[in-house]
Amino acid sequence: MTDLFASAGLDRDAPRPLAEKLRPKSLADVAGQDHLLGPNGALTRLVQSGSLGSLIFWGPPGTGKTTAARLLAHETKLHFVQASAIFSGVGELKKIFEEARGRRATGQGTLLFVDEIHRFNRAQQDSFLPVMEDGTITLIGATTENPSFELNAALLSRARVLTFHSLDAAAIEKLLERAEDAEGKTLPLDSEARAALVLMADGDGRAALTLVEEIFRAARPGEVFDAKTLTEIVQRRAPIYDKGQEGHYNLISALHKTVRGSDPDAALYYLARMFDAGEDPLFIVRRVVRMAVEDIGLADPQALVIANAAKDAYDFLGSPEGELAIAQAVVYCATAPKSNANYVAYKAAMKLAREHGSLMPPKIILNAPTKLMKSEGYGAGYAYDHDEPDAFSGQDYWPEVLGRQRLYRPVERGFEREITKRLDYWEKLRKEREGN
Incomplete structure (x- = not known):
């Protein structure tokens, strides 16, 4: 009945949202996607070739994904069918596929547009594969989430991903x-x-x-x-930011990299973006603690102290005053000298431990609480460093199979310059005592 009224034009005076009234009538009218729909755009070239192939449209809401799919169907003379992963189940998809097979038998192709395709589970996504492969449908899936994480590899291998940009x-x-x-x-x-x-x-x-x-x-x-x-x-729209989705990870990644890159102004900007979007401040400050140990390390040992103090200050003050403490920690970390030497050394130590298994430490550094252990040489020849000149014995503490290894290599920045001097001095003493 609704279709009869529409075909008679009786729905023209019904209220419609402005976005629906202004829906573009041609691909050239879609705003802000010139890289896809301009004279040399990817979609323009596909239309000119006369063959689309299956596509995944990836981009934020309100960038023209649905409109572009509808217009592509018109340009390529394909029957347009729209489905939503939120409302459609396997049963409805089977019905759509059967109808598409019927149209194909009469020479009419079908463009199936699936909105929010990432919301289909893996098994549901797999249901598209046979009808994509045999040409029953040309699939265009739209997603606001990164297809690499949210879509099956098998589905991605059969579709080209095109990125829609936020409108400038x-x-x-x-x-x-x-x-x-x-x-x-x-x-x-x-x-x-x-x-x-x-x-x-x-x-x-x-x-x-x-x-x-x-x-x-x-x-x-x-x-x-x-x-x-x-x-x-x-009022104002909430920022495009879902704490369980990609925007959440994009901004925390941006914050971390701007701190690592010693840009306090950019770091404060991304911090403010997250605060403005309602991110949990404790999630942010946990990442700041990680920055302090991963990217600053012993180049400035105070960075870890200040990051932890910011967490304590937020616990004590709450919002919004406690957020200023987090901002202070972010600026401190961004302006601190950087070193990942400890991080690299730790990973190298873990690799060494996994590769060589349960090697015994040398007996000189093992305790000998029993007579048997003493008779086996446990603790024999151990030099107590505090009794040695410069409080340094220079003994080799590594398993014999491995020999002495060098894992930690401090950088010539910040406090690690002083550590380098100590290590060099101890290495000089070690060589002298080994020579004697």
């Missing part, structure tokens, strides 16, 4: 202009508020148009909003 300011501005043309009126915003609206959209075209609708509804005749009033009216 120019693309969002183009959408605002289209909305004004469609509504026949100008957005009631001053220049500062308009710029603020672009930022609020956070690269999401659908969100930008939803905000435009809210503004048009809220504005009284002749009223023009400044940035402060705009913020009060539309």
Whole structure:
């Protein structure tokens, strides 16, 4: 019945969201994806070749993935079918595949667009493989998550991954202009508020148009909003950040690498992004402790002390005051001298331990609590270092099979310069005493 009303045009006056009204009618109208849909874009070339192949569209919400799939079906004369991994089960997929086989028998191909394809489990993803291989369907799957982690290797091997980018300011501005043309009126915003609206959209075209609708509804005749009033009216969108998904890992990785790269300003920016998105401060400070031991180490032993103190300060003060302690630790670590010498030495020691098994330490450093052990030479010849000149005996403590190894190599930065001097001095004494 609904389709009958629609075919008669009776649904034209029904209310529709602005994003739906402005859905592009051609691939060239999709905003912000010129690398895919421009004159030399990847999708443009596929359309010109007359053959798509199966595709995975990877990108944030509101970047045109669904629209592009719909338009590709039209351009390539394929029957368009849309499914969602949230609402579709194996039963519905089987029905879609059977209908596609029927169309194929009459010479009509099918483009199946699956939104949120990463939400299908591994077995459900495998169900696409036979119909992709025999040409029953051309699959376009859309995902906001990294396909490398979320999709089967078998599915990825049969599909090309294309990345959709967040819309930049120019693309969002183009959408605002289209909305004004469609509504026949100008957005009631001053220049500062308009710029603020672009930022609020956070690269999401659908969100930008939803905000435009809210503004048009809220504005009284002749009223023009400044940035402060705009913020009060539309509030603001939550940042694109899911603590269980990729955005979470991207930002903590960015924080870690900017600290390692000694850029305190960039580190503070990514820290603020995470605080702003509601990340657990204890998750962040745990990573700062890791930075202190992994990337700074003994080049500045105070880094670990300060990172742990930031955790204690946050426990004591709570939010928001405790977050300042974490920021202080981040800046300290970013500006500290860097060394991963201890980290590298530890990994080398673990490798050595695994490869050589349960080697006995030399008997000189084993205790001899029994007569039998003493008779076996346990502890014989051990030199007590505090009784030796310079409190250093220079004895070889390594298992005989291995011989002396060099694992820890301090860098010429920070406090490790002093450690290098000590190690060099002890090595000189060791050689002197071995020679004597």
